[in-house]
Amino acid sequence: MRTRSRVVVGLAVLALVVLAGCAGAGAGVDVDVGPLSFDDGALGPVWVSDTPANPGGSHHPAVAARADGETYVATGFGDAGANVTCSFVVLNGSGGTRWTRAIPSDACGTQPTGDATFGDVNGDGRLDVVWATHERRLYAADAASGRSVLNTSFPRGMPFVRPVVVDAPTRVVLPSMTGDVWAYRPNGSVAWHRSFPDNVRGQEPQVVTTASGTRALVLGTTGGLVALDPATGETLWRRHEPTRFLRAGTLDGRDVLVGTGQNAATDGAHVEAIAANGTRLWRHRSAGTGTLAVGAVGRPAPDASARAYVTSTDGRLTAYDLATGRVVWNRTLDRERHYVPPPTLADLDGDGNRSVVATTGHGPMRAFDAASGASRGVWGWEDEDVAVWAGLRSADLDGDGDDEVLAVTTDAQVIAVGDRE
Numbered sequence: 001m002r003t004r005s006r007v008v009v010g011l012a013v014l015a016l017v018v019l020a021g022c023a024g025a026g027a028g029v030d031v032d033v034g035p036l037s038f039d040d041g042a043l044g045p046v047w048v049s050d051t052p053a054n055p056g057g058s059h060h061p062a063v064a065a066r067a068d069g070e071t072y073v074a075t076g077f078g079d080a081g082a083n084v085t086c087s088f089v090v091l092n093g094s095g096g097t098r099w100t101r102a103i104p105s106d107a108c109g110t111q112p113t114g115d116a117t118f119g120d121v122n123g124d125g126r127l128d129v130v131w132a133t134h135e136r137r138l139y140a141a142d143a144a145s146g147r148s149v150l151n152t153s154f155p156r157g158m159p160f161v162r163p164v165v166v167d168a169p170t171r172v173v174l175p176s177m178t179g180d181v182w183a184y185r186p187n188g189s190v191a192w193h194r195s196f197p198d199n200v201r202g203q204e205p206q207v208v209t210t211a212s213g214t215r216a217l218v219l220g221t222t223g224g225l226v227a228l229d230p231a232t233g234e235t236l237w238r239r240h241e242p243t244r245f246l247r248a249g250t251l252d253g254r255d256v257l258v259g260t261g262q263n264a265a266t267d268g269a270h271v272e273a274i275a276a277n278g279t280r281l282w283r284h285r286s287a288g289t290g291t292l293a294v295g296a297v298g299r300p301a302p303d304a305s306a307r308a309y310v311t312s313t314d315g316r317l318t319a320y321d322l323a324t325g326r327v328v329w330n331r332t333l334d335r336e337r338h339y340v341p342p343p344t345l346a347d348l349d350g351d352g353n354r355s356v357v358a359t360t361g362h363g364p365m366r367a368f369d370a371a372s373g374a375s376r377g378v379w380g381w382e383d384e385d386v387a388v389w390a391g392l393r394s395a396d397l398d399g400d401g402d403d404e405v406l407a408v409t410t411d412a413q414v415i416a417v418g419d420r421e
Helices: none
Strands: 006-008 030-032 036-038 041-048 063-067 070-079 086-091 097-103 117-119 128-133 137-142 148-153 164-166 171-175 180-184 190-195 200-209 215-221 224-228 235-238 245-251 254-263 268-275 280-287 292-298 307-312 316-321 327-332 344-346 355-359 365-369 375-379 405-408 414-419
Touching (some): 063 117, 070 128, 097 137, 117 164, 128 148, 137 171, 164 200, 164 215, 171 200, 200 254, 215 254, 245 292, 254 292, 254 307, 268 292, 292 344, 307 355, 316 355
Parallel strands (some): 200 245
Antiparallel strands (some): 036 041, 036 375, 063 070, 070 086, 086 097, 128 137, 137 148, 171 180, 215 224, 224 235, 254 268, 292 307, 307 316, 316 327, 344 355, 355 365, 405 414
16 A cells, blocks of 8 residues: 555546446556645545556446455456556555456456456355456456455356346346346356347446335346346346436335436437336436436435436536436536546545535546535646546445545556545
């Protein structure tokens, strides 16, 4: 683990107790950055991972989970340079490397892995990390030791979104961007397989439960949402709005999905809320070819109503009431930028009142009061060659009650950012 006040810019912030972030392509550059002021404190780098600098990074999230008082941060690193050295890396909660897995050079590139996830694959009660590579292999390993738990191949396709680990019965479900979905038993045999004509690239797949107790694995595809029985692969319901980003939350104790996407046929983007049984609750459409990206669904404060937070390629951040779809507030991030990753919710000082943190592709990163939209701070950088391509996330990495944000830089380093006071 290293600390530094000069960080490689290009932040992609991660999240939940499974979180995500990813790096854009381009060379990392050290630049002077100031701390993001937050209330009376200061938000800035807490640690920088000890991973070696490597041009290329990844367009996929790093993910994190905490178990038995230990934190695990996992991501795949690509390579756009001459060395062609790609790897999958698991870090500890202070940025030190726990273990790594090399990815063969013929499967190396800017996106050698899809998104990763955590779960208990073999039923031993220990946390496992699961990832797939462009070798067309699906792996699972003990998060602490790196001991192999699952190593199997899939016949075609390319990993993009995260695998999903479900129990009762245990299945590791791997969606392929090219439309295939495989479910594996813990021994690596195939439990079921489905093939769809659409790309499965909605980040992230969600498992929700209906009011009657039915579980549904919901995938975002270029043809719309598809809900499957995770045990059998049977289709439970479908909707037909293309979905690029997908999140889940709760409304009056019931699971609700929020999806965003762009419909090429109608030349417009949309955000919609869907009940776990597939019933649409509300929808907003916008004209033009820009992308809307939902990044977080939740309560901004313990006594507040749930909201969905969405960015758009015109540089806007919007908070929607989850029950009605009413726009609660919106803010301008940067009108000159043309890529805005999904935002995240974070309780940065542990007081229960959350901030929503968002960034344009080239910064700056901005924090807003999630309830009112009031500015909580800005942290910018000056290097136009470095960008943020992945959605922002947050999690309490050290168990102290304050959320930290994780960032994967374009030179293959992970930065933890938090309130440093």
